[in-house]
Amino acid sequence: MGGLAFLLLPFLAPMATTAVNPALRALASLNLQVFPTFQPNEVNNYSVYYFEQKVDHFGFYNTKTFRQRYLIADKYWKTYDGVILFYTGNEGDITWFSNHTGFMWDVAEKLKALLVFAEHRYYGDSLPFGEDSFKDAKHLNFLTSEQALADFAELIRHLKRTVPGADGQPVIAIGGSYGGVLAAWFRMKYPHLVVGALAASAPIWQFEELTPCGVFMKIVTEDFRKSGTKCSESILRSWGAINRLSNTGSGLPWLTRTFHLCTSLNSEDIQRLKDWISETWVNLAMVNYPYPANFLKPLPSWPVKVVCQYLTNPYMSDSLLVQNIYQALNVYYNYSGESRCNNISETTIGTLGSRVWGYQTCTEIILPFCTNGIDDMFEPRAWDLEKYSDDCYKQWGVRPRPSWITTVYGGKEIHSHSNIIFSNGDLDPWSGGGVTEDLSDTLVAVNIPEGAHHLDLRSSTDTDPPSLQLARSVEVRHMKQWISDFYGNYRKQP
Numbered sequence: 001m002g003g004l005a006f007l008l009l010p011f012l013a014p015m016a017t018t019a020v021n022p023a024l025r026a027l028a029s030l031n032l033q034v035f036p037t038f039q040p041n042e043v044n045n046y047s048v049y050y051f052e053q054k055v056d057h058f059g060f061y062n063t064k065t066f067r068q069r070y071l072i073a074d075k076y077w078k079t080y081d082g083v084i085l086f087y088t089g090n091e092g093d094i095t096w097f098s099n100h101t102g103f104m105w106d107v108a109e110k111l112k113a114l115l116v117f118a119e120h121r122y123y124g125d126s127l128p129f130g131e132d133s134f135k136d137a138k139h140l141n142f143l144t145s146e147q148a149l150a151d152f153a154e155l156i157r158h159l160k161r162t163v164p165g166a167d168g169q170p171v172i173a174i175g176g177s178y179g180g181v182l183a184a185w186f187r188m189k190y191p192h193l194v195v196g197a198l199a200a201s202a203p204i205w206q207f208e209e210l211t212p213c214g215v216f217m218k219i220v221t222e223d224f225r226k227s228g229t230k231c232s233e234s235i236l237r238s239w240g241a242i243n244r245l246s247n248t249g250s251g252l253p254w255l256t257r258t259f260h261l262c263t264s265l266n267s268e269d270i271q272r273l274k275d276w277i278s279e280t281w282v283n284l285a286m287v288n289y290p291y292p293a294n295f296l297k298p299l300p301s302w303p304v305k306v307v308c309q310y311l312t313n314p315y316m317s318d319s320l321l322v323q324n325i326y327q328a329l330n331v332y333y334n335y336s337g338e339s340r341c342n343n344i345s346e347t348t349i350g351t352l353g354s355r356v357w358g359y360q361t362c363t364e365i366i367l368p369f370c371t372n373g374i375d376d377m378f379e380p381r382a383w384d385l386e387k388y389s390d391d392c393y394k395q396w397g398v399r400p401r402p403s404w405i406t407t408v409y410g411g412k413e414i415h416s417h418s419n420i421i422f423s424n425g426d427l428d429p430w431s432g433g434g435v436t437e438d439l440s441d442t443l444v445a446v447n448i449p450e451g452a453h454h455l456d457l458r459s460s461t462d463t464d465p466p467s468l469q470l471a472r473s474v475e476v477r478h479m480k481q482w483i484s485d486f487y488g489n490y491r492k493q494p
């Protein structure tokens with residue numbers, strides 16, 4: 001999480017051998033670490049509230065409740081013709097999302113909006129069983145997207161009942177990444193509670209066979225291919241170089257020294273080393289922003305381009321190639337020049353939240369990833385559900401249900417829904433599993449050619465490319481339309 005404690009992604013350890021985990025690992029952290037940090041100022045001023053939620057919305061036996069945290073900002077709210085913008089919280093501390101969703105703060109005045117940020121159960125302060133929430137599969141049993149959406153629904157009805165003026169107001173769901181997925185699903189499942197949804201970088205089709213499993217890493221590769229001559233080829237060749245070097249007697253200590261690793265490599269660590277490197281390329285693709293981003297480790301603008309300056313010749317000797325890979329990694333891990341050593345058990349930073357994100361990716365949120373080394377710059381790895389399932393069972397005591405999300409949320413059969421904006425950045429690997437073409441007049445796609453992972457939800461800056469400014473204005477136009485449609489219909493009622 002931007003500027004916060006340096007934690008590793010704890011779920012990774014046992015999952016580290018799962019088929020193509022870099023992307024998965026990256027998803028866990030996507031919202032939590034990788035964005036430019038715009039410090040909240042006096043405009044970003046919220047009050048914190050708690051709402052008593054049922055632990056189980058879908059059964060009657062368990063009557064336990066817990067406190068869900070939510071944030072409210074009402075500085076610009078107008079009860080006569082305003083709107084409630086409702087952030088459908090995702091896998092982390094809700095104050096972090098509030099701090100980093102500058103878009104909502106930026107449009108609040110224009111839309112006369114009440115801002116609400118609702119925390120996702122099992123994250124941040126919203127723990128159904130306190131510290132025991134993470135104890136075992138029995139306590140984690142109520143961590144599902146359906147329960148989270150039901151929490152949001154109950155909370156909206158509560159606000160409408162209790163906040164004077166809220167009752168006659170339209171609500172719009174907004175979220176990014178998994179939060180964007182939730183925003184879209186929320187509009188589909190609870191259309192009577194929200195007039196529309198802005199689903200930013202929401203990979204609703206990254207499930208099952210809705211999207212070919214190789215697309216994600218192909219987009220990562222494309223970002224590198226476009227950012228420098230021979231860049232992706234150099235990376236593709238580097239795996240063989242690492243493999244060959246690790247087979248020589250002096251190779252392991254040499255690799256340890258060359259990559260400035262904290263601990264000595266042995267031969268079983270080579271896969272982990274390569275996964276750590278792959279994951280770094282994935283993270284870089286996600287944060288390939290047009291302006292310098294300063295999260296835990298500051299990055300230059302267009303960091304992939306900077307990385308690619310070191311990777312222009314794939315045909316040099318193995319050792320020179322690997323040294324160049326190290327230089328490239330240094331852009332990510334050591335831009336400040338202050339890193340002492342590289343720890344391949346750590347990626348960038350994670351949060352407590354990612355602890356249970358691993359559980360979600362082992363139950364409902366099954367995102368198949370694969371590589372073939374032809375359409376992408378990675379070593380070939382098939383999607384192996386059986387092995388994935390075994391790893392999940394080992395770690396969490398549960399097995400995935402890969403078809404469930406499609407059963408509940410409709411997969412590609414969602415044309416009967418309405419009023420959802422799907423925004424995507426072409427540079428974002430998650431756009432591959434997103435909706436990038438209009439599905440109807442009211443299920444619309446907004447594509448940002450220069451965009452990485454939900455760039456549009458960030459605060460606006462002076463250096464925003466025109467395509468980003470345009471995307472935001474299209475989003476606001478749709479939202480205004482939904483709001484005026486609401487008031488047109490609402491005020492007509494007797």
Ligand SMILES: *[C@@H]1O[C@H](CO)[C@@H](O)[C@H](O)[C@H]1NC(C)=O
Nearest residue numbers: 041042043045046047074075
């Ligand atoms: C934040 O909002 C509260 C209540 O609206 C107000 O009293 C306080 O002065 C605000 N703080 C800042 C820094 O704007």
Ligand SMILES: *[C@@H]1O[C@H](CO)[C@@H](O)[C@H](O)[C@H]1NC(C)=O
Nearest residue numbers: 001002004040093095096099
């Ligand atoms: C959000 O911003 C507030 C105010 O600056 C800060 O106190 C808080 O730690 C931030 N939360 C996170 C999770 O970054």
Ligand SMILES: *[C@@H]1O[C@H](CO)[C@@H](O)[C@H](O)[C@H]1NC(C)=O
Nearest residue numbers: 007008262263343344345346
């Ligand atoms: C590397 O990271 C792991 C996981 O956080 C940690 O346990 C270990 O102490 C770290 N090693 C070093 C040398 O920093």
Ligand SMILES: *[C@@H]1O[C@H](CO)[C@@H](O)[C@H](O)[C@H]1NC(C)=O
Nearest residue numbers: 260334337338339340341342
């Ligand atoms: C980071 O950069 C500094 C300064 O160039 C260098 O001394 C240090 O060894 C680098 N750290 C790593 C882990 O490569």
